[in-house]
Amino acid sequence: MSQHDSAHSLYYLLMHGWFSIFPPTEFWARVPSVLAVGLGGAGVVVLGKKLSTRAVGISAGLFFAALPRVTWAAIEARPYALAAGVAVWATVALLVAVERRKVGFWALYAAAVMLSILVNIHLLMMVFVYLCVMVIVRVPRAVFFSWCLATGLALAVLLPYIQFMRSKADQINWIRPLDKRVLFTVVQGQYFETAVWAVGTSVALIAGVAVVLLLRKAAITGFWRTIGVAAAWIIVPTAGMLLYSVFVKVIYVDRYLTFTAPAMALLLGVCTVQIAARSIVRIEVVLVIFAVAALPNYVQQRGDYAKFGADYSQVADTIAAQSSPGDCFLLDETVPWRPRPIRALPASRPEAFEDLVDVGLREPATVPNFLWDRNLPPERVVDRIAACDVLWTIAGKNPARPDYEEGAALAPGPRFAASSAFTVPDALGFQIVKRWQFNYTALNKSVR
Template sequence: MSITLRTERVLGDEQRRAPPARPLDAAWVAVFAAALSAAGAARPSLWFDEAATISASTRPLPDLWRMLGNIDAVHGLYYLLMHGWFAVFPATEFWSRLSSSVAVGLAAAGVVVLGRLLSTRTVAVTAGVVFAMLPRVTWAGMEARSYALTVVAAVWLTVLCVLALRRDRPRWWLGYAVLAIGATLLNVFAILLLPAHAVMVTTMAESRRARWGWVLAAAAAGAATCPFLFFSQGQLFQVGWISPLSARTVGMILVDQYFDGSRAVAVLCGLLGLAGLISWRRAGWRPRRLVVVALAWILLPTMAVLGYSMLRNPVYYPRYLSFTTPAMALILGLCIVTIGRSSRAWITALLVVFAIAATPNYLAQRGPYAKEGMDYSQVADVITRHAAPGDCLVMDNSTAWKPGPIRPLIAARPAAFAKLRDYGRGPTGIQRNMLWDAHIAVWAWADKMPYCPAIWTVSEHDTSLPRHEQGTALHAGPRLGRAMAYQVPYRFGFRIVERWQFNFAQVTKSLR
């Protein structure tokens, strides 16, 4: 009986009036989340996807518009926003990713506001803190892609839906429709929020007028985005690398989708969910609104993407459903408060345990090669520090990197390579209306080699050679030795005098 009374006092029936929220709750949680994501954001190397963001967003707007007709239309709105960001901030590792860190802060504030609308202040704040520490969120917060911004749109669209249901005025539904369109333009999967909101409307709407208000707003958003959704179907070749569904997909859903591969956090969250369920049953309490909304938010988009992947084209990849992370945070926040029985000390202790479990993954996300093992930034650093203006650049296009080819490496930090003579550069990405420059084989411009003071070659890492070495004529190694990128300069008398090796790449300096 005491458990029942205590649980009802903490979580209450959603219709019971809880203590008013403090206006600074959302603000301090937002600052905490943004700072947590931004910490260490400059350390990992830029990688293929982030190079795409920099390549697209830093070109003139007319050129960006033409490119979207060929590729990456699904990221068009994000590239436009980042074009404005890069007009103010440089396209470096930290500043590129800071945009996502700020977005995570805004999303965390939205989680607190939404939690307060659906439950109590304690649940709202706890969910906001959990959201800030969730591995998928700390990953998105330092990724120069649209994931974090899509989370912002998703959580505030859900907040707007709740408010529109309560106030039921045309201007609220108009705002909902506009934001739903914007969210879909940021991420096509965000349209899958509408079925989840349909469940919320069924649960929360107090009048037929409110239900019809949502139906009309959702229909307007769907109709407005249909041309975009159909057009983006023509660019599905971009995700041709995604594997069909298999037994491995189950692990991706359970461990990667919200926990970024952290089994410790996945197990802990499973235990929290189980303990929360047991506590609810013992208390005789049936949480309705928050749980129903959050479960619909998680399950319906995930099931829709899995269904599409099974019936048409494989498109399921864990990070594509990042916009459902607020729902997971709300459920975990509710579980922690339920288990802690409103005790601030117990809730804090559980949050500390969550933080400890997430720390190894958090640190790994901020390692130098955290982004799919890529080392674009390390290569650019070598060129920046050691190459002289007028030296020549050779890119070994025979590397087996995936995703590839090798030219995106230059696009990530173009200023580092601007001082070099890059005769292997074909028509530019702008000229081709594509993300990357074309590549010209090294033998096609061999006649220019005798005029190169030094040649800098970027090729694939060779595990048989040391990380760094110097000498008058270093051995090329089995990997580079068989590549035209080495053989052609060698015939002109160039010999390797210094080598740097990283995770994927090796960089060599050759002199005659």
């Protein structure tokens, strides 16, 4: 990794081990997330059964696999799917410890809490969820004391790590302040991404349960317990992040709460079984309706520019296919990149750029306290550019130009023409001879 991201240190450590066995390709980078979703789904089934019934467990597990936030996490080469998986199994470990009331099971729970926080620091908020769980399942005073002791010991062991993470808070200065769209993000984006119809289906399920209960139909076994645990798991971390963002520092990003997706699956699962009156056919119908409602989002997640519209892979593929060893490349930092910063582009596929000369590199991210490699402006690396025969410039897309152009001296376009990433090489005699354009990016090949 060319970036140092302390929030995901354990994940990156695990991935280094993974890549010592499997090739560091996009496909193999995503496989651990797929496996983590399977692990999380199995945990949701176990958890649903422990809280309510086998039907609730299986239904919740299927909802978990179909939730757009989970299918998104499954194809991410980041620790969100793993965070959801460990959150589920830590919760299972808690319930087992409450049932068995043995020191060994409390130790297992404490270890699960520590692992959770190491995977994702935001899972620290699960401690407050577990406090709610203790109240919901009405544990005796002795069991509550055991929970306090196990949780306190786990947090004490991790206290240096938690303090270290607080010192790295500046790494998330890129998060935008909350605005009027935050309610939309919480209601839809947090679990359903762009799947509006899946939101409607979920609201209909919850409203349907209210109607069923108002008709005085008996609640299924563990219904209220499952509802309580799921609600606490959704509300406490979400409210915690929002309040912290308002009064301390902005940290709310919908994907950071992927670890609460199992709770939404539990909520939908128990509502489905309650409405379906345990009818397997009815449960299957609801699950199919939900999957169909979310289908457009599944398709979108697997499009060429599915990840925030980023075209990193397309740029890297073209560089790998068209460049020659010893060619130079330069990044135009004057354009508003999405997602920022532009340095993420070569960092995402380093093998495509490893035989090229990075003329703008100031210092790599391995320097302490930096999240990304840092650039020097083109006017400060004139000598490096002058030593090049072929220069690949990664700049912003010009919507007025076609996807591909070739010629003796292509026009730079008004925005690129004003950038030193063009003017400095131009003064040295470089001419743009080929241009590829993708979603956000223009890739220019220049020669002298």
